[in-house]
Amino acid sequence: MIRVVLTDDHAIIRDGISSLLRDESGLEVVGEAANGQQLLEFLETASADVVLLDLNMPIMDGFTTIGHLRRLHPEVKVLVLSMLDHERYVAQALEAGALGYALKNTGRSELIYAISSVANGHQFLCTAIGMALLRRLQTSEPVTNNEAPKAGILSKRELEVLRLIAEGMTNAEIADKLFTSKRTIETHRQNIIEKTQAKNTAALIKYAVSNGMLNE
Numbered sequence: 001m002i003r004v005v006l007t008d009d010h011a012i013i014r015d016g017i018s019s020l021l022r023d024e025s026g027l028e029v030v031g032e033a034a035n036g037q038q039l040l041e042f043l044e045t046a047s048a049d050v051v052l053l054d055l056n057m058p059i060m061d062g063f064t065t066i067g068h069l070r071r072l073h074p075e076v077k078v079l080v081l082s083m084l085d086h087e088r089y090v091a092q093a094l095e096a097g098a099l100g101y102a103l104k105n106t107g108r109s110e111l112i113y114a115i116s117s118v119a120n121g122h123q124f125l126c127t128a129i130g131m132a133l134l135r136r137l138q139t140s141e142p143v144t145n146n147e148a149p150k151a152g153i154l155s156k157r158e159l160e161v162l163r164l165i166a167e168g169m170t171n172a173e174i175a176d177k178l179f180t181s182k183r184t185i186e187t188h189r190q191n192i193i194e195k196t197q198a199k200n201t202a203a204l205i206k207y208a209v210s211n212g213m214l215n216e
Helices: 011-021 036-043 062-072 087-096 108-119 127-140 156-166 171-177 182-196 201-210
Strands: 002-007 027-033 050-053 077-082 100-103
Touching: 002 011, 002 036, 002 108, 011 027, 011 108, 027 036, 027 108, 036 050, 036 062, 050 062, 050 108, 062 077, 062 087, 077 087, 077 108, 087 100, 087 127, 100 108, 100 127, 108 171, 127 156, 127 201, 156 171, 156 182, 156 201, 171 182, 182 201
Parallel strands: 002 027, 002 050, 050 077, 077 100
Antiparallel strands: none
16 A cells, blocks of 8 residues: 655645545555645654655745755655756756656546555656657757667567657556556556656656657
């Protein structure tokens, strides 16, 4: 069971996320906090596996909170859940010690996958941010292939999954399109990450673009 603490200064956001996760087997919301200070006080007497953390909060913001969590509770994984989508904030949060970053408009299935990934020690970047990075690469950093494409390291099905990930599809959507189970897609996705040694979705897409893996 993955124990989750919701940290956001808006009660309606916490209530909404709690409702989304309530019926998900394997996840349990064990606490809530309105700011970083409340979160740290909660963790003095309770334990958690993953903290869903907003960045803009009063008293103690998310960036400061991440630093305290690394020092006081290094076993707790941090998944930032924010409206801030600029890559500067993403980079700052990851450098501070967050393991994942998702936007508040992330869908339920992707959010659940994000929590699970972070709980298992894997870095995560939501699809929307990954796609924004891909668009930036395509417009400002045109790829020049001086080497042969490295698509051969992936199986045909893994390449199919990779291209659908690059289109912004969730695991559930990919599973429906390929007529297979979501668990199978999750396995393919993990295999792709391991083979390419990409740390997150954005890095995976960048690697795929650079090595011609998205070419039909």
